[in-house]
Amino acid sequence: MATKIGILTFDDFTDADLFLHWDLLNRVKLYGLSNNWNVKILGTKETHLSVSGLKVETHGQIDEVDSCNAVLLTSGKGTRNIVNNDSYLSRLNLDPTSQLLAAQCSGSLILGAKGLLQNKEVSAYPPITKHLIEYGANLQKKSLVVDGYLATASSCLSSVLLSSWLIEKLVDEDAKKIVLESIMPLSGFSDLNLF
Amino acid sequence: MATKIGILTFDDFTDADLFLHWDLLNRVKLYGLSNNWNVKILGTKETHLSVSGLKVETHGQIDEVDSCNAVLLTSGKGTRNIVNNDSYLSRLNLDPTSQLLAAQCSGSLILGAKGLLQNKEVSAYPPITKHLIEYGANLQKKSLVVDGYLATASSCLSSVLLSSWLIEKLVDEDAKKIVLESIMPLSGFSDLNLF
Numbered sequence: 119m120a121t122k123i124g125i126l127t128f129d130d131f132t133d134a135d136l137f138l139h140w141d142l143l144n145r146v147k148l149y150g151l152s153n154n155w156n157v158k159i160l161g162t163k164e165t166h167l168s169v170s171g172l173k174v175e176t177h178g179q180i181d182e183v184d185s186c187n188a189v190l191l192t193s194g195k196g197t198r199n200i201v202n203n204d205s206y207l208s209r210l211n212l213d214p215t216s217q218l219l220a221a222q223c224s225g226s227l228i229l230g231a232k233g234l235l236q237n238k239e240v241s242a243y244p245p246i247t248k249h250l251i252e253y254g255a256n257l258q259k260k261s262l263v264v265d266g267y268l269a270t271a272s273s274c275l276s277s278v279l280l281s282s283w284l285i286e287k288l289v290d291e292d293a294k295k296i297v298l299e300s301i302m303p304l305s306g307f308s309d310l311n312l313f
Numbered sequence: 314m315a316t317k318i319g320i321l322t323f324d325d326f327t328d329a330d331l332f333l334h335w336d337l338l339n340r341v342k343l344y345g346l347s348n349n350w351n352v353k354i355l356g357t358k359e360t361h362l363s364v365s366g367l368k369v370e371t372h373g374q375i376d377e378v379d380s381c382n383a384v385l386l387t388s389g390k391g392t393r394n395i396v397n398n399d400s401y402l403s404r405l406n407l408d409p410t411s412q413l414l415a416a417q418c419s420g421s422l423i424l425g426a427k428g429l430l431q432n433k434e435v436s437a438y439p440p441i442t443k444h445l446i447e448y449g450a451n452l453q454k455k456s457l458v459v460d461g462y463l464a465t466a467s468s469c470l471s472s473v474l475l476s477s478w479l480i481e482k483l484v485d486e487d488a489k490k491i492v493l494e495s496i497m498p499l500s501g502f503s504d505l506n507l508f
Contacts, residue, residue: 133339134496137332137367141469144328144365170339172332175368241499261498274336274496278470301329301469303456304436 120154121288124186126210126225127161127176130196133168134274135222139190142281142297149300151285151293158182162206169194184211188218188284191225198224201231214267218287220280221270226250229268239265243272315349316483319381321405321420322356322371325391328363329469330417334385337476337492344495346480346488353377357401364389379406383413383479386420393419396426409462413482415475416465421445424463434460438467 123143127136140157147155160183161176168174183189189212200206207228212219214234221229223243229235230253240250242257250257262271262279271280278301286294318338322331335352342350355378356371363369378384384407395401402423407414409429416424418438424430425448435445437452445452457466457474466475473496481489 133336134333137336138329140367141328141332141365148365170336170343172335173370244499259499272499275470275473276498279498303471303474304439304454304467305456 120156121152121188122156122158122186123188123190123284123288124158124160124178124183125190125192126180126183126228127159127166127174127192128194128196128200129163129166130169130194130199131166131174131192132194132223132274133170133172135194135225135277136168136174136192138274138277139192139222139281142278142301143190143284145297145300146285146289146293149296151296152289155289158186166196169196179209180206181209181211183217184213186217188220188288190280190284191219191221191228193221193223193225197227201227207231217267218284219268220284221268222277222280223272223274226255226270227253229253229270230255234268238268239263240268241270241272241276243270315351316347316383317351317353317381318383318385318479318483319353319355319373319378320385320387321375321378321423322354322361322369322387323389323391323395324358324361325364325389325394326361326369326387327389327418327469328365328367330388330420330472331363331369333469333472334387334417334476337473337496338385338479340492340495341480341484341488344491346491347484350484353381364391374404375401376404376406378412379408381412383415383483385475385479386414386416386423388416388418388420392422396422402426412462413479414463415479416463417472417475418467418469421450421465422448424448424465425450429463433463434458435463436465436467436471438465 158177236254240255241263261276338352353372431449435450436458456471
């Protein structure tokens with residue numbers, strides 16, 4: 119049976135927060151780490167436009183999330199239009215008891231609007247902490263926070279941790295390591311500790 | 314006068330190696346860090362297809378590199394079709410005395426094919442080290458290597474360092490810091506040292 123991952127996007131998405139996940143998750147297929155691995159970008163239109171003006175084609179509608187083993191909610195200004203859009207939210211049939219739910223940065227707001235963050239441990243993404251608290255979440259100042267089937271990540275580069283979590287849960291630890299090794303800087307991350 | 318950056322792409326590009334740079338470089342404009350900042354994706358067709366099957370629209374032809382202040386060469390399997398394509402290479406009028414030249418992973422091969430790596434210090438991207446030596450380069454096992462106007466980076470996540478270098482050279486150190494801070498994981502990179 120196929121493992122199906124839906125990456126949710128929308129207009130005004132943050133480029134890296136979609137494309138980095140797309141790249142990392144597809145490496146599972148490119149490297150032959152799973153026999154039947156299907157990553158789809160889901161939206162409400164045939165194409166969506168990023169906050170910087172880049173167009174991305176979708177592979178299906180958001181209603182498809184109910185057939186996914188895992189749903190990854192990307193981030194960006196566009197999430198603010200979704201959280202008050204009842205007709206949009208009613209199409210998102212997410213099941214936190216049988217699906218992995220992964221939210222990148224402000225993608226967490228969509229989980230909150232769906233009522234899925236009540237008493238959940240979540241990553242404290244600074245620009246939206248107030249809203250996360252209003253949704254009943256318990257904030258943790260960590261890049262990646264996992265609470266059962268739900269994982270939240272803060273800031274663009276934490277997407278590496280979030281995709282890694284999905285790969286480990288859906289395939290195994292070896293697959294996660296192979297994907298991570300393929301993107302790690304030659305001299306590790308020491309060069310990136312710039313502050 | 315506008316600061317113009319050309320990001321070179323082609324079919325079979327590695328997704329993250331294009332899109333992460335695109336995102337980071339565009340943050341300069343999104344955050345108002347430069348008045349006249351123009352990032353263009355340049356190719357030979359109206360759209361190019363990534364190695365994982367994602368389509369990206371180009372904003373101009375590769376001949377435009379000669380009007381760019383900086384040229385960023387992305388990476389991927391597709392670079393192998395370019396290095397022996399004389400008509401392609403002849404359209405790439407790169408000037409290492411007046412332009413910043415930045416190569417991500419196998420994008421270095423294109424610089425080598427243009428004869429621009431002779432006696433240059435470059436990052437030793439493992440899958441292509443043999444070719445880099447054939448092009449006369451001196452390999453350094455570092456994530457980012459800068460040699461005058463030329464910088465080379467190895468592996469996907471080193472793109473953060475390469476884009477940072479461009480932003481610091483073309484704007485200033487403050488702009489670089491603002492962009493980097495916007496993508497850093499909440500708990501720094503310590504979580505990413507997984508090996």
